[in-house]
Amino acid sequence: MKRKSVTSRDVARLAGVSQSAVSRTFSPNAKVSESTRRKVMDASRELGYRPNTIARSLITRSSRTIAVVTYSMENPFYSFMLEKASRFFQAQGYHLLMFFAPPSGDFDAVLDDIIRSQVEGVLLLAITMNQRQAGLVDDFGIPVVIINRTVDYAGISQVGSDNFQGGYWAGRYLASLGHQRIGFLGGLPDSSTHQQREAGFLEGLLSLGQTCSVSEIGNYRYEDACQATRRLFSSSLPPDALFAANDLMALAAMEILRYEFALKVPGDVSIIGFDDVPMAAWPSHALTTVRQPVDMMIKKATELLMKQVAQEEMQPEHIILPVTPMLRGSTRMPSRQP
Amino acid sequence: MKRKSVTSRDVARLAGVSQSAVSRTFSPNAKVSESTRRKVMDASRELGYRPNTIARSLITRSSRTIAVVTYSMENPFYSFMLEKASRFFQAQGYHLLMFFAPPSGDFDAVLDDIIRSQVEGVLLLAITMNQRQAGLVDDFGIPVVIINRTVDYAGISQVGSDNFQGGYWAGRYLASLGHQRIGFLGGLPDSSTHQQREAGFLEGLLSLGQTCSVSEIGNYRYEDACQATRRLFSSSLPPDALFAANDLMALAAMEILRYEFALKVPGDVSIIGFDDVPMAAWPSHALTTVRQPVDMMIKKATELLMKQVAQEEMQPEHIILPVTPMLRGSTRMPSRQP
DNA sequence: GTGAAAGCGCTAACAA
DNA sequence: TTGTTAGCGCTTTCAC
Numbered sequence: 017m018k019r020k021s022v023t024s025r026d027v028a029r030l031a032g033v034s035q036s037a038v039s040r041t042f043s044p045n046a047k048v049s050e051s052t053r054r055k056v057m058d059a060s061r062e063l064g065y066r067p068n069t070i071a072r073s074l075i076t077r078s079s080r081t082i083a084v085v086t087y088s089m090e091n092p093f094y095s096f097m098l099e100k101a102s103r104f105f106q107a108q109g110y111h112l113l114m115f116f117a118p119p120s121g122d123f124d125a126v127l128d129d130i131i132r133s134q135v136e137g138v139l140l141l142a143i144t145m146n147q148r149q150a151g152l153v154d155d156f157g158i159p160v161v162i163i164n165r166t167v168d169y170a171g172i173s174q175v176g177s178d179n180f181q182g183g184y185w186a187g188r189y190l191a192s193l194g195h196q197r198i199g200f201l202g203g204l205p206d207s208s209t210h211q212q213r214e215a216g217f218l219e220g221l222l223s224l225g226q227t228c229s230v231s232e233i234g235n236y237r238y239e240d241a242c243q244a245t246r247r248l249f250s251s252s253l254p255p256d257a258l259f260a261a262n263d264l265m266a267l268a269a270m271e272i273l274r275y276e277f278a279l280k281v282p283g284d285v286s287i288i289g290f291d292d293v294p295m296a297a298w299p300s301h302a303l304t305t306v307r308q309p310v311d312m313m314i315k316k317a318t319e320l321l322m323k324q325v326a327q328e329e330m331q332p333e334h335i336i337l338p339v340t341p342m343l344r345g346s347t348r349m350p351s352r353q354p
Numbered sequence: 355m356k357r358k359s360v361t362s363r364d365v366a367r368l369a370g371v372s373q374s375a376v377s378r379t380f381s382p383n384a385k386v387s388e389s390t391r392r393k394v395m396d397a398s399r400e401l402g403y404r405p406n407t408i409a410r411s412l413i414t415r416s417s418r419t420i421a422v423v424t425y426s427m428e429n430p431f432y433s434f435m436l437e438k439a440s441r442f443f444q445a446q447g448y449h450l451l452m453f454f455a456p457p458s459g460d461f462d463a464v465l466d467d468i469i470r471s472q473v474e475g476v477l478l479l480a481i482t483m484n485q486r487q488a489g490l491v492d493d494f495g496i497p498v499v500i501i502n503r504t505v506d507y508a509g510i511s512q513v514g515s516d517n518f519q520g521g522y523w524a525g526r527y528l529a530s531l532g533h534q535r536i537g538f539l540g541g542l543p544d545s546s547t548h549q550q551r552e553a554g555f556l557e558g559l560l561s562l563g564q565t566c567s568v569s570e571i572g573n574y575r576y577e578d579a580c581q582a583t584r585r586l587f588s589s590s591l592p593p594d595a596l597f598a599a600n601d602l603m604a605l606a607a608m609e610i611l612r613y614e615f616a617l618k619v620p621g622d623v624s625i626i627g628f629d630d631v632p633m634a635a636w637p638s639h640a641l642t643t644v645r646q647p648v649d650m651m652i653k654k655a656t657e658l659l660m661k662q663v664a665q666e667e668m669q670p671e672h673i674i675l676p677v678t679p680m681l682r683g684s685t686r687m688p689s690r691q692p
Numbered sequence: 693g694t695g696a697a698a699g700c701g702c703t704a705a706c707a708a
Numbered sequence: 709t710t711g712t713t714a715g716c717g718c719t720t721t722c723a724c
Contacts, residue, residue: 021415022716034695039719046719049693064493065673067472070417071717074410075700088437099426111471112452113419114440132407133449144669153686155402158541161593238632267636294576299613300638336525361701370709377703387709409701413716 022065041068073145077133078348081154082321085115085126090237091264093291093310094141097163100314101139108322110136117143118235124149131156137321140165144208146343159324166208173324173332175317179212180219181305182339186288187220187228189341193286193348197256199248200231201241201265212234213261213290229255234265245272249279251258256285257347262290263296263305270301270346284342286347292340302345310336360403369397371516396449412583417472419657423453424479428575431604431629432479433646437500438652439477446660448474455481462487469494469568475659478503482546483510497662499655502646504546511662511670513655517550517628518557519646520677521597524626525558525566527679528595537586537593538569539579539603546576551599551628567593567648572603578665579603583610597687599682601627601643606683610641624685640683647675664670 024038030121033039033052040046041056073079084106089095094291113135115126125158127149130138138153138160145153147238150169153160160172190198200217203210218228234241241260245268247327248255260266266289273279273287281287289296292307316335324330356427362406369376371390378384379394397403409629411417418510420443427433432604440450442679451473454462465487468476476491476498476617488507491498528536538555541548556566570586572579579598583606598604604627611617611625619625627634631646654673 025717035717036695036697036719037693039717040694043719047693063488066466066470066494068412068472068717069411069699070408070411072719073700074406074702074717074721075411077700084452088434089427092433095430095436096429098433099454102454106454111467114422114436114450114452116437116440116444128404129449131404134406134408152402156404216696261381270635271638283427284590298609300609312562363701374703374711374713375709377701378710381703385709388700390716406701409716410703411716412701412718413703415716 022063024067026063027056027059027065030063031055038065045161046347049147055140063120063177065179069290073134076204079136080110081113082325083115083130083135083138083208084112084134084141085117085130085138085143087117087143088121090260091291092293093263093308094296096293096310097141097314100311103319105113105322107144110322112139113346118214125198127152133152135190137161137325139317139321141269142207142209145169150284159321159330160316161321161324163210163313171332173334175208175313175335175337176309177313177337179339180216180307182290182341183213183216183243183259184220185216185339185341186213186290187217187226188223189347190257190259190286190288191221191226193257193350195226195257197229197255198226198257198259200228200260201244201248201260202231202233202271203236203265205233206235208330210261212336213259217259218262231251234260234268236262238266238268241268242272245269246276251274257287258285259288262288263303265289265292266303266305266346267301270303273345280350281346288347292342295298296342297344303342304344304347305342307340307342309339312337326333358399360422362403362405362586365394365397365403368401369393369409375685376403380415383638384677388445390596393469395600406563406616411472417474418448419451419471419473420448420475420477420663421453421468421471421478422477423455423459423468423481424654425455425481425577429600429629430631430633431600431602431646434631434654435479438649439656442652443660445502448660451624462617465490465638469496475654475663477501477659480545480547482509494534495657496537497661497668498658501545501651501655509670511655511672513651513658513673513675514540514547515646515651515675515677515679516645517547518554518630520563520679521551521554521556521648522558523677523679524555524597524644525555525564526561527685528624528626529559529564529599531688533564533595535567535591535593536564536595538566539586539596539598540569540571541574541583541599541603545574548599551597567591574600574603576602576606579606580610583607584614587611587615595625596623597626599628601631601641604641604643604684605633605639608641619684620686626685630680634680637681641680642682643680644689645678645680647677650675 028035140162144165232244232245288306296303366373395571478500482503570582572582627643
């Protein structure tokens, strides 16, 4: 389909130099005389020559491509990360190749796809792998960095934030507010973030002698969280406070409570989320939440991946960044005894 | 860095067949005997062989890769499209290579990058090119589909929705509601969507004898729209209705009006947006807006691009899909005389 | 500094 | 059906 298919050979012929001289001219750190370079550049311009990245990749064994894998872009938290990561890699001459994982398993097929595509690294956004899969990628020597999930394999780097601490704060804070029936709106039950946030939450409640009254699963998705909230509050003894494992679900809960149950937030129910997506700060929502340092996370993850791509062997790192409670208007004021 | 670098040659040796037999085994429509296939597959499994996509691309001149270019993922409208498009292409064995355009010009560099990368097609999300750039891509025979922008070049396909009609409806509807000072919150002034929506809007107002009282620019971004709204309503004679060129800006305006100016929406000010992002339907916002058929847009665009990638020559198409007014709670009830 | 030559791993004739 | 052969467009020794 290419109308034009100008090769370095064509340029060489026109410029009256060898084909390797053309190659050198387009190689960052080659030695070419100024006169040769000019002849080559002139000929290139005339013919509209562009070096074929694929041919280069084949021989240099470097595709300058990173695979990004994720389940969904519904959560703005991840589309933000995608943009940040993409711009970072682009600045280094790398590009992101998108892989969306199918909702239902078959991650193996995606992995196979990734390996074949000769990417130099893999960035997993809120996706994990099992040991076998991790070992497979490792066998191929492809560095992997996982964001916001843990993996049961030593050879893979992870970047996340302190989910336990965030959950702990949420639990303790809600308890300190004097709430009596505190509920949990969970994410994906199998995810490490869900488990760590829940564990921290329970511990935080416990630290003030409270327990979790009731919980439901929202799968980190808006619609599922709406349903879960309806179940949670249809009981005869509904919660008076809720910790949602991410902001998207917390916002869903607020919508349902305010507009379907006619409950006041925070008057009747306090709500805490997790992530601190931009929307959480909108005055309509004013969501009290646990901020993840998303800029730092993506910075660490991309730098880590680049380092591992560049260097032969490198110790994988596990980075856990601190979270920050963001007190806003979705939790009642701390007036009672703490 | 690759620890493993198993080639088809290695597999051939172990399987006791020729290298091309291995190649055939991994080619979708090749003729290999069952016995050879089994020998090859066994050897492949043992060695962990994966065909090298890059080598294949070099010879078939088909990278099975599509470039996606966009400015930003801030608007969920586009992250949604990205996911849809990516899944569509993935299902056909294609993958998306991400290119984020720098905010300030220099699109030429990105284009150069794209051409070198040997993608088979380009999907522009809310990005346009000038004639020279379009001609350049065309020279290389790379098909391009533009979503949500127009381009002044016949050889490129476009998919969009009826921005003029949407704007027209917004203008006429606000006027019909009896509003007296109707304002416009514009997007990127140079964008075709901005211009078409504004033109339709003015025409719609005019159809009921109204004009646009005041307008500001929000660049399709949340923060800019907040600023623009502040300017718009700081005057002594502020608007009593507002048409924003997208939902993100309409939502920004609502936040500012309600929480900074203590104005009621729709009591004091009616607001209409454009796009119908999921958030617009959240009860907190209940944004009256003009729905773009995003599913259909991405379906048309991806199908069009695939067709052009597959076929040698194909007439570029200009597809304009109908929009749908979504009446919700951000506009006052039509009680007065229309 | 430059050109000739040898591949990178694979596909695609072609002949057997 | 199978193996042999010739490249895809480029980078990279290696003499000169």
